[in-house]
């Protein structure tokens with residue numbers, strides 16, 4: 001299995017997650033970068049008008065892989081717009097893929113992510129997993145946008161998500177094996 005991790009991160013939480021997964025998989029990694037870096041205003045415009053920003057050319061040959069792990073934040077229930085730009089540009093190369101996000105956490109969001117990924121890439125994802133900032137916060141700060149959206153990953157946080165990350169990667173591998181055997 002030749003895997004490529006493709007990630008986007010605005011405030012580095014998902015970059016920390018991507019680095020942990022890369023360490024575990026020892027595979028290639030591709031960072032999505034906008035031509036013009038997002039800010040609060042351009043993020044709001046992207047969301048309001050369903051825009052996708054221009055992104056830089058990929059440093060890896062995306063077509064060379066047979067498994068993709070996508071990692072990006074969620075903004076207002078949607079996958080961050082630069083990642084959507086990548087999907088629109090490179091979707092023809094993508095066969096087997098899974099998605100994991102370090103996001104604030106909202107009930108019912110995962111189902112919407114599956115629907116959105118299927119629409120954007122033209123076929124269903126393998127495994128979709130949310131790691132929730134809510135789980136890092138004290139009870140009185142959970143489910144409050146100010147705290148979930150403002151949170152920056154601290155040393156030791158990724159350790160807390162380690163079992164969930166391992167579950168995700170084991171499921172990705174098991175699904176890949178199953179598909180390979182049934183082909």
Ligand SMILES: Cc1cc2nc3c(=O)[nH]c(=O)nc-3n(C[C@H](O)[C@H](O)[C@H](O)COP(=O)(O)O)c2cc1C
Nearest residue numbers: 009010011012013014073074075076077103104105
């Ligand atoms: C404008 C904005 C909207 C957000 N909306 C959601 C949301 O709908 N659901 C969610 O779970 N998290 C939401 N978040 C939280 C981010 O997904 C979370 O902060 C993420 O870890 C940021 O990742 P990054 O540091 O890699 O950019 C939002 C954050 C921002 C800035």
